[in-house]
Amino acid sequence: MIKKIFHMLLLGVVVSQSVAAAELNIEITQGVDNPIPIAVVPFTWQGGIALGEEIDRIVSADLQQVGEFRALSPANMLSMPDEASEVYFRDWRILAQDYLLIGKVNHSPGSQLVQVQYEFFDVTREQKLVGEMLTGSIDQLRDIAHEISNVVYEQVTGNRGAFSTEILYVSAQFISPELTYYRIEKADYDGHRSQVLVESQEPLMSPAWSPDGRQIAYLSFETNLPRIYIQEIATGERRQITDFPGINSSPVWSPDGTKLAMVLSKDGSPDVYVMDLMTSQLTRLTDHPRAETEPSWTADSRSVLFTSDRTGQPQIYQVPITGGFPERLTFDCFYCAKGRFLPDGKNLVHVRRDTREDNSYSIAIFNIDTQRVITLTDTSLDESPSVAPNGSMIMFATTVNGRGILDAVSIDGRVKFRLPSSQGDVREPSWSPFLN
Amino acid sequence: MGTHSMKFFKTTILAMSIMGLVACSSSGDEEMTTPTATNTGAADTAAAARAAEEARLAREREAQARMEAAALATTVFYFDFDVSEFLASDRDVLAIHGRNLASNSGTRVRLEGHADERGTREYNLALGERRANSIRDYLVVNGASLSQIQTVSYGEERPAAQGQTEASYRQNRRVEIIR
Numbered sequence: 001m002i003k004k005i006f007h008m009l010l011l012g013v014v015v016s017q018s019v020a021a022a023e024l025n026i027e028i029t030q031g032v033d034n035p036i037p038i039a040v041v042p043f044t045w046q047g048g049i050a051l052g053e054e055i056d057r058i059v060s061a062d063l064q065q066v067g068e069f070r071a072l073s074p075a076n077m078l079s080m081p082d083e084a085s086e087v088y089f090r091d092w093r094i095l096a097q098d099y100l101l102i103g104k105v106n107h108s109p110g111s112q113l114v115q116v117q118y119e120f121f122d123v124t125r126e127q128k129l130v131g132e133m134l135t136g137s138i139d140q141l142r143d144i145a146h147e148i149s150n151v152v153y154e155q156v157t158g159n160r161g162a163f164s165t166e167i168l169y170v171s172a173q174f175i176s177p178e179l180t181y182y183r184i185e186k187a188d189y190d191g192h193r194s195q196v197l198v199e200s201q202e203p204l205m206s207p208a209w210s211p212d213g214r215q216i217a218y219l220s221f222e223t224n225l226p227r228i229y230i231q232e233i234a235t236g237e238r239r240q241i242t243d244f245p246g247i248n249s250s251p252v253w254s255p256d257g258t259k260l261a262m263v264l265s266k267d268g269s270p271d272v273y274v275m276d277l278m279t280s281q282l283t284r285l286t287d288h289p290r291a292e293t294e295p296s297w298t299a300d301s302r303s304v305l306f307t308s309d310r311t312g313q314p315q316i317y318q319v320p321i322t323g324g325f326p327e328r329l330t331f332d333c334f335y336c337a338k339g340r341f342l343p344d345g346k347n348l349v350h351v352r353r354d355t356r357e358d359n360s361y362s363i364a365i366f367n368i369d370t371q372r373v374i375t376l377t378d379t380s381l382d383e384s385p386s387v388a389p390n391g392s393m394i395m396f397a398t399t400v401n402g403r404g405i406l407d408a409v410s411i412d413g414r415v416k417f418r419l420p421s422s423q424g425d426v427r428e429p430s431w432s433p434f435l436n
Numbered sequence: 437m438g439t440h441s442m443k444f445f446k447t448t449i450l451a452m453s454i455m456g457l458v459a460c461s462s463s464g465d466e467e468m469t470t471p472t473a474t475n476t477g478a479a480d481t482a483a484a485a486r487a488a489e490e491a492r493l494a495r496e497r498e499a500q501a502r503m504e505a506a507a508l509a510t511t512v513f514y515f516d517f518d519v520s521e522f523l524a525s526d527r528d529v530l531a532i533h534g535r536n537l538a539s540n541s542g543t544r545v546r547l548e549g550h551a552d553e554r555g556t557r558e559y560n561l562a563l564g565e566r567r568a569n570s571i572r573d574y575l576v577v578n579g580a581s582l583s584q585i586q587t588v589s590y591g592e593e594r595p596a597a598q599g600q601t602e603a604s605y606r607q608n609r610r611v612e613i614i615r
Contacts, residue, residue, distance in 0.1 A: 203594060205561075205591075291563070293561070307558075
């Protein structure tokens, strides 16, 4: 494990790009009642020895994690074809499989390149749906596997797969009351291949992606004051972009990439501002003596959602960036916060505590047209919901047995998977945009 | 955990010293009234009364100093759930902090506001700032200057106690005065 440290800044903040020892491992905690049966035949290796990553296992894991599929165990397969000419649909119909994925990996000894050929079939219609050859370097085997998962998912569901996406999250490793290591890490959506992007002994918060996936914004207390930074992922190069008195927090890029919404309390109490990233010019969006925070953008980059406790308890509001009176969106909850729309712009994902008495914070979806609320989670300290770019799943942070962990839930609440970490608390997941 | 029980201990000492002061001054009053009531007029009796008065004032000054020292040693203030106003029972101690800043204009303090982990992180950042501000404003009412005070909120990011119990939460909803 080679540690490439790009920057060693003052005050103990280390910006690095290293593979973290603590990898997240997925655990499926709840699936659908009638998942689609799919047979993913172990890919054969041509020339040379298998190199660790098994494509078929990664694809099976991908498809099962989102809950809509159930992969057949290879032990129950009647044959193991690796190309179309060896496929007998009868073998798969007997096993009640709807879909079949086969393939082979070609790797010349000594070469850094691999070729992966795969074919995907509809068993009922006895039809090949897609066949492709993907070429990449040996360390891109996981990327190739995720790409195959994307194709399979889109063929079956009609929706774009999000298996090649990544997540940012904050980890906190408590050493002693005087020493905690805070890190911003980046990993594949399934928690694999995590890298530490920032490390500090002072708190780090609110990691956010730029829409092109190349930069992150976050909050660091490294100067003993909360300040916002932007960092280039590939180079580790970074710059501090705010230094206002009071809270500087909650940076969120506009979907068009031109602006950064943020919270500043320089004028007495936390309010939402928008910074033009070209001119650094600030526009104030809210002006209220109570707390306004947790901005998030609508898909058209023209409005911002925020949390405000102007009526006493936190509720979610929406305001156009051209100004105007904020519209209140939530009413029937004691505590509704951290609102963000699904890609449809109608369903509002949020953190919800129904009544003062129930004392439980859940992830819920509120449809602003039908006014219907669906509560998706049953743990009690749920927060920081982040939506996959295809709108299929929501990742959030919760606490189980005293530890901070990341969970994901499908937007209908039927499927759940968990990414436990092997050390420390993890929280504040941020799901990347589509990266390719 | 050790530091927390220490802080509770300090608070107890302070409460006791305030009670001690009350006890002291009331016994002083009795000493004052006794010579007046007997009114013997003898010089040595007057000298004795002066001595007693001086002793009483010295005791009072000493008690006052002890109380101020204890108050200034109390640097962590706790808050009720979802409340940003400090506890009424902390008013006297905070007033002493404020007056101390007023008479030591070179002194700077930092108020660090914290929340417990329930609710969202960014909202808790706002809550921690509001708590620090409520104490800042009271210090200013008692003569401190705004330029002597820096406030910062850590939200729920730096808990004093780990765990999901009400006891831990209570220790985490706090403002710390850092000198």
